[in-house]
Amino acid sequence: MAIVCGKCKQEMKEVELKEYEFEDGIVLESVKAMRCPKGHVTFTEEQALLMETRTEDIRKHAFRFIRSISKSARSLVIRIPADLAKSLEISESSKVEMIPIGKKRFIVEIK
């Protein structure tokens, strides 16, 4: 059964999107979608369900840690949980770069 674009009434074909953010902050790769020749994109019920499952999976397995900050001399210290350190393959001698992103966030990039 052909799926017709709701905006331009042209026939849609199944394509694979490189990336799609089904939910805020969770980017899925290689997502199946329907696309018309004009580039409108929609999802079949099956495709949407699959994205939902994949998003849920990522959320379930994502690391999330909350830690208090302590003080050492004039600096502040954030402890890195052992599981996270292991997963990122960082240790005592690792070097990281801290990059502030606005007022409430910073990225810690492993060098």
Ligand SMILES: [Zn+2]
């Ligand atoms: Zn269209």
